[in-house]
Amino acid sequence: MRTLLIEDNARLAQSIKSGLEQQGYVVDVAATADEGDEIAVVHRHDVIVLDLMLGDRDGIELCRQLRRQKVTTPILMLTALTATEDKVKGLDAGADDYLTKPFQMDELLARLRSLLRRAQATEGAVLRSGDLVMDLHEHRVSQGGVAVKLSAKEFALLEYFLRNPRKLLTRTMISESVWDMNYESSSNVIDVYVSSLRRKVDRDRKPPRIETVIGSGYRFVEHTEPSEAGRPVGPS
Numbered sequence: 722m723r724t725l726l727i728e729d730n731a732r733l734a735q736s737i738k739s740g741l742e743q744q745g746y747v748v749d750v751a752a753t754a755d756e757g758d759e760i761a762v763v764h765r766h767d768v769i770v771l772d773l774m775l776g777d778r779d780g781i782e783l784c785r786q787l788r789r790q791k792v793t794t795p796i797l798m799l800t801a802l803t804a805t806e807d808k809v810k811g812l813d814a815g816a817d818d819y820l821t822k823p824f825q826m827d828e829l830l831a832r833l834r835s836l837l838r839r840a841q842a843t844e845g846a847v848l849r850s851g852d853l854v855m856d857l858h859e860h861r862v863s864q865g866g867v868a869v870k871l872s873a874k875e876f877a878l879l880e881y882f883l884r885n886p887r888k889l890l891t892r893t894m895i896s897e898s899v900w901d902m903n904y905e906s907s908s909n910v911i912d913v914y915v916s917s918l919r920r921k922v923d924r925d926r927k928p929p930r931i932e933t934v935i936g937s938g939y940r941f942v943e944h945t946e947p948s949e950a951g952r953p954v955g956p957s
Contacts, residue, residue, distance in 0.1 A: 768796075769797070787815070883941065890941075
């Protein structure tokens with residue numbers, strides 16, 4: 722899951738980023754409202770964590786601006802203000818949830834899961850490709866009924882493939898959706914992870930689900946057996 726964190730407290734931002742990354746989130750960080758505004762509009766995120774009190778503009782104003790710009794990404798607002806009227810202002814500005822500082826990381830994660838479940842309810846919480854099944858709520862993958870153990874990054878990569886079946890996915894597209902904004906285009910890390918993912922979900926399949934498009938990137942295609950014809954690839 723790709724998350725945009727807009728927080729001007731560098732220490733807190735790093736703490737939240739580290740905690741989310743340990744749970745498999747890809748985290749982009751913006752230290753100002755202006756930077757967060759630009760990133761939120763240009764890049765797709767699954768959820769935005771927005772601090773209420775930013776140095777250049779308050780979070781409520783930024784939240785309103787994002788909604789005016791048709792950014793529909795779920796927004797969790799963080800604040801040290803505890804008055805009910807402050808929470809109401811944030812929710813009325815377009816925020817989906819509110820978390821008061823200080824908070825425990827477990828509560829932040831629980832609230833993010835709740836927001837993501839609401840968003841995924843309209844997309845389907847289970848992704849399928851033949852006998853390969855990904856349960857986004859349970860964060861589990863199985864193939865032929867047998868559990869497949871994936872790292873957090875492999876899980877995010879497989880989810881991206883499953884959500885984009887039959888499409889050519891360039892390394893740039895993959896890096897922007899699965900890796901953070903500091904990804905180096907000269908790195909071969911994407912190829913390494915794709916190779917690792919293939920070993921786990923393709924095994925000895927001929928032809929493989931994950932096809933290499935030489936010079937361009939990758940494509941996820943389910944080559945069904947006759948008995949599997951008509952089974953969906955993607956959300957269900």
